[in-house]
Amino acid sequence: MARSQPIAFLDARLVDPETGYDGPGAAIVVEGVIADVVRRPQIDSLSGDIRRIDCGGAMLAPGLVDLRVKTGEPGAEPKETLKSASRAAAAGGVTAIVIQPDTDPAIDDPAMVDFIFRRARDIELVHVYPAGAATRRCEGQRIAELGLMREAGAVYFTDADRTIADSKVFRRVLSYANGFGAAVAHRPADPYLSVGACATEGEFAGRMGLPSVPAIAERIMLERDLALAEITGGRLIVDQITTEGALESLKRAKDRGVRVAATASINHLSFNELDIGDYRTFARLDPPLRAEADRQALIAGLASGLVEVVVSAHAPAPAEDKRLPFAEAAPGGVGLETLLPALLSLHHEGGISLVTLIRAVTLAPARLIGLDAGRMAPGAPADLVLCDIGAPLRIDADKLISKSKNSPFDGRRLQGRVLLTMVGGRIVHQAEA
Amino acid sequence: MDEALGIERLIGERTFAFPQRHFLSAAALNRPDAEALLALADAFVALNLRPDKKLATLRGRTMVNLFFESSTRTQSSFEIAAKRLGADTVNMAPRNSSITKGETLIDTAVTLNAMKPDILVVRHGASGAADLLAQKVSCSVINAGDGWREHPTQALLDALTLRRAFGRVEGLVVAICGDVLHSRVARSNVALLQLLGAEVRLVGPPTLMPAGADQWGVSIHHQMKTGLAGADVVMMLRLQLERMDGAFVPSTREYFRYWGLDAEKLAFAAPGAKVMHPGPMNRGVEIESGVADDPEISLIQSQVEMGVAARMAVLASLAARLDNVETTRAPRG
Numbered sequence: 001m002a003r004s005q006p007i008a009f010l011d012a013r014l015v016d017p018e019t020g021y022d023g024p025g026a027a028i029v030v031e032g033v034i035a036d037v038v039r040r041p042q043i044d045s046l047s048g049d050i051r052r053i054d055c056g057g058a059m060l061a062p063g064l065v066d067l068r069v070k071t072g073e074p075g076a077e078p079k080e081t082l083k084s085a086s087r088a089a090a091a092g093g094v095t096a097i098v099i100q101p102d103t104d105p106a107i108d109d110p111a112m113v114d115f116i117f118r119r120a121r122d123i124e125l126v127h128v129y130p131a132g133a134a135t136r137r138c139e140g141q142r143i144a145e146l147g148l149m150r151e152a153g154a155v156y157f158t159d160a161d162r163t164i165a166d167s168k169v170f171r172r173v174l175s176y177a178n179g180f181g182a183a184v185a186h187r188p189a190d191p192y193l194s195v196g197a198c199a200t201e202g203e204f205a206g207r208m209g210l211p212s213v214p215a216i217a218e219r220i221m222l223e224r225d226l227a228l229a230e231i232t233g234g235r236l237i238v239d240q241i242t243t244e245g246a247l248e249s250l251k252r253a254k255d256r257g258v259r260v261a262a263t264a265s266i267n268h269l270s271f272n273e274l275d276i277g278d279y280r281t282f283a284r285l286d287p288p289l290r291a292e293a294d295r296q297a298l299i300a301g302l303a304s305g306l307v308e309v310v311v312s313a314h315a316p317a318p319a320e321d322k323r324l325p326f327a328e329a330a331p332g333g334v335g336l337e338t339l340l341p342a343l344l345s346l347h348h349e350g351g352i353s354l355v356t357l358i359r360a361v362t363l364a365p366a367r368l369i370g371l372d373a374g375r376m377a378p379g380a381p382a383d384l385v386l387c388d389i390g391a392p393l394r395i396d397a398d399k400l401i402s403k404s405k406n407s408p409f410d411g412r413r414l415q416g417r418v419l420l421t422m423v424g425g426r427i428v429h430q431a432e433a
Numbered sequence: 434m435d436e437a438l439g440i441e442r443l444i445g446e447r448t449f450a451f452p453q454r455h456f457l458s459a460a461a462l463n464r465p466d467a468e469a470l471l472a473l474a475d476a477f478v479a480l481n482l483r484p485d486k487k488l489a490t491l492r493g494r495t496m497v498n499l500f501f502e503s504s505t506r507t508q509s510s511f512e513i514a515a516k517r518l519g520a521d522t523v524n525m526a527p528r529n530s531s532i533t534k535g536e537t538l539i540d541t542a543v544t545l546n547a548m549k550p551d552i553l554v555v556r557h558g559a560s561g562a563a564d565l566l567a568q569k570v571s572c573s574v575i576n577a578g579d580g581w582r583e584h585p586t587q588a589l590l591d592a593l594t595l596r597r598a599f600g601r602v603e604g605l606v607v608a609i610c611g612d613v614l615h616s617r618v619a620r621s622n623v624a625l626l627q628l629l630g631a632e633v634r635l636v637g638p639p640t641l642m643p644a645g646a647d648q649w650g651v652s653i654h655h656q657m658k659t660g661l662a663g664a665d666v667v668m669m670l671r672l673q674l675e676r677m678d679g680a681f682v683p684s685t686r687e688y689f690r691y692w693g694l695d696a697e698k699l700a701f702a703a704p705g706a707k708v709m710h711p712g713p714m715n716r717g718v719e720i721e722s723g724v725a726d727d728p729e730i731s732l733i734q735s736q737v738e739m740g741v742a743a744r745m746a747v748l749a750s751l752a753a754r755l756d757n758v759e760t761t762r763a764p765r766g
Contacts, residue, residue: 201644201645202644202645203644203645203646203648203649204645205644205645206643206644206645206646207460207620207643207645207649208560208561208582209560209561209579209580209581209582209583209617209620210560210561210580210581210582212644214644278561278564279560279561279564279565320537323537323539323565323569324537324538324539324559324565325538325557325559325560325561325562325565325579325580326559326560326561326565327559327560327561327580328559
């Protein structure tokens with residue numbers, strides 16, 4: 001129905017990360033692509049069969065591209081399925097999600113890559129892309145079938161939460177993946193310093209009696225990864241940089257011309273280590289929450305462009321995995337539905353421009369993995385989000401669409417209500433009036 | 434009988450009722466509450482010396498000991514304390530029950546809670562476990578040790594022991610020695626002894642000192658000589674044997690050489706200094722028998738005795754906060 005009928009978005013605040021435009025605008029969508037974009041509120045001489053949507057000044061931007069999403073499918077469907085994650089994404093204005101490969105079984109061969117695409121086609125809500133495992137079963141020992149997975153459509157390679165401790169293996173992964181033009185994402189965390197840790201080392205974790213990891217564990221591993229990226233010429237994605245020290249290492253490497261890009265999770269941009277007070281397991285994350293100075297450095301890195309991409313780090317964990325003592329609880333938080341409003345608070349409170357923020361969740365991740373997304377231009381796919389960026393909302397975890405309700409934002413007041421999400425010209429989510 | 438009545442009056446006459454429904458952390462106490470608990474515990478010490486030790490403060494109440502980690506002295510101390518106050522007690526050792534079949538801590542607690550106990554005493558290997566339970570059950574929860582974080586009744590009994598040995602806690606120099614990193618006893622004592630005006634030092638190898646402990650208002654020492662210099666009290670901590678053998682310290686003998694308490698190291702402390710240990714002791718590892726067993730300097734037996742009185746004080750204080758109405762309220766799950 002909506003697919004074939006042309007739609008005009010009128011009287012919008014257009015945010016286009018490609019051109020850097022943030023101002024009044026309107027857009028027409030025909031047959032799944034953007035047919036026209038104008039920088040004024042109205043379009044003259046619209047034909048009669050066009051459906052008109054009066055945006056009332058709400059933000060119209062490209063749909064979000066989330067590079068780091070976990071579901072429980074296959075293997076742990078009670079946590080989250082591809083379908084429930086897709087619905088959550090649509091509700092959050094996220095039009096493309098990249099599935100992490102540490103499922104059960106892992107996405108470490110072309111058949112599994114194909115399985116994800118096939119399931120996504122059946123669900124038909126948002127774009128779903130698999131990231132392939134860098135090593136078989138994400139065990140960090142033997143290289144997975146990177147070439148075949150790449151051919152099947154895997155958008156990048158990673159062992160997700162697991163670090164590849166063996167430097168020789170990681171060197172070969174970077175080098176081999178590069179031969180197929182693929183980037184490798186890696187979590188920088190020294191595995192030995194990190195053993196058993198559930199908090200960041202410091203006065204607070206010490207007083208709480210929690211096993212902790214020093215912040216430098218991130219920089220130690222990142223320096224290794226950067227050095228290996230440099231000698232292999234491979235493309236490295238730093239998976240969720242969180243500390244001031246690691247940001248300095250990243251800066252130096254970029255200045256030297258190393259092919260590296262870094263993501264930040266919205267959680268580490270929004271919370272610090274004090275949020276685990278009262279042993280709140282919804283704030284138990286991996287990497288653990290850091291000091292406020294780290295959070296500020298991360299925000300500064302995002303504002304300056306040092307950190308290009310923001311991810312939701314969507315990691316569903318059902319109640320039985322979270323209603324445990326802090327150190328025993330599963331790490332991670334759901335984030336697809338809160339990514340955009342949480343990001344907007346960096347605009348409302350942090351003064352970062354909308355274009356910079358929106359770019360970090362649209363054009364920048366799309367370019368990093370070679371997707372045609374994140375543009376507001378004629379011919380671009382009509383993956384769009386319409387958002388009332390000033391609308392107040394209080395996050396109530398129980399009301400989230402995700403099957404798991406472990407949102408670290410539970411109870412937080414944010415601003416930014418997603419009014420409509422469009423994927424390929426089709427409306428996949430519309431807020432109730 | 435007069436004495437017993439005196440105690441009941443002490444409980445009843447407090448200007449402010451004990452403000453908390455649970456007893457989870459020494460760090461959460463304020464000084465008047467801590468002093469009141471100690472005064473009450475002091476009265477219970479006298480009661481415990483009488484042939485008839487039984488009161489009716491908790492008559493009809495049920496206290497459940499839920500110990501996920503094994504313990505002989507703390508569990509029996511709580512049990513005796515509750516029985517002397519007239520409560521019925523049940524001991525649960527979930528190691529042998531359904532907890533091993535995948536039932537979670539909360540499932541176990543909620544199940545127990547449905548049997549309407551009045552007080553749940555919990556020990557668990559994870560920091561924050563008692564706080565978690567307190568959010569999920571409708572009865573009062575007492576923390577009998579959670580991971581590395583707190584063991585508040587131990588701190589209370591230590592303070593009581595010091596008060597009776599020295600007549601005060603204010604102004605005492607207390608050196609807490611050994612494995613501070615993994616010690617809930619240390620964390621609770623740092624909080625409570627500082628609250629009561631003592632000067633606290635932490636002494637131990639750098640690998641067993643928590644990061645940021647220098648911001649706790651204590652001084653940190655890595656050598657017994659400087660750490661014990663002029664100390665009134667030397668509180669030794671238990672060193673888990675699995676922490677030795679190269680993990681945190683190279684060997685038992687090296688540990689004893691530098692941080693084990695013997696008469697020679699004790700000589701660094703102030704004349705007449707007293708020795709404490711929360712038990713159970715690793716003799717010859719963190720403490721030498723000659724020091725531990727010398728009644729002139731060791732307060733270790735006294736600590737055990739004070740344990741019952743301190744726990745009676747906690748139980749009696751919480752009793753005033755227990756529900757007195759019939760309830761059909763389901764626990765929040």
